Amino acid sequence: MARWCIAAAGLSGATAFTCIPLTPMRSTSCERIPSVEQCVGKSWVITDDCLRKCVQAQCKGATVACDDFYTEAKCVPKKNGDRVAGFVIKGSQSCTSPRNEVKWCDLPLASDCRARAMVHEMAHTCGWHEGDGHGVPGNFGVDECSF
Numbered sequence: 001m002a003r004w005c006i007a008a009a010g011l012s013g014a015t016a017f018t019c020i021p022l023t024p025m026r027s028t029s030c031e032r033i034p035s036v037e038q039c040v041g042k043s044w045v046i047t048d049d050c051l052r053k054c055v056q057a058q059c060k061g062a063t064v065a066c067d068d069f070y071t072e073a074k075c076v077p078k079k080n081g082d083r084v085a086g087f088v089i090k091g092s093q094s095c096t097s098p099r100n101e102v103k104w105c106d107l108p109l110a111s112d113c114r115a116r117a118m119v120h121e122m123a124h125t126c127g128w129h130e131g132d133g134h135g136v137p138g139n140f141g142v143d144e145c146s147f
């Protein structure tokens with residue numbers, strides 16, 4: 001299994017590596033998604049307990065779908081060139097009753113950006129809406145990371 005290692009140089013000059021396993025998120029034909037650990041790692045900025053716990057559970061358990069016709073249609077760039085990283089079908093989901101699926105556009109985002117965008121989409125599966133705040137990355141739908 002791939003591992004994600006952080007190098008930390010100690011005072012003695014020795015370098016220690018902290019490695020955690022990279023667990024793949026559950027997905028259908030997605031190639032550019034964060035690991036479960038990266039998704040959970042970017043979720044700690046969420047200030048609402050119920051929402052953050054929901055997002056973390058979703059990082060581990062929700063399905064990221066890349067392969068259906070609806071995803072492909074919504075992932076086409078808009079006339080102004082804007083693209084979405086992913087989207088969630090709106091319904092009655094809440095932080096105690098999340099929707100179990102994210103539609104994902106599989107864009108070639110930088111790894112850090114990809115994880116933030118996934119946390120944003122997972123927040124939608126937990127009933128969060130654009131502008132609701134609570135520390136969710138990309139609060140107004142405009143992600144601060146470059147594509």
Ligand SMILES: [Zn+2]
Pocket residue numbers: 120124130141
């Ligand atoms: Zn959004």
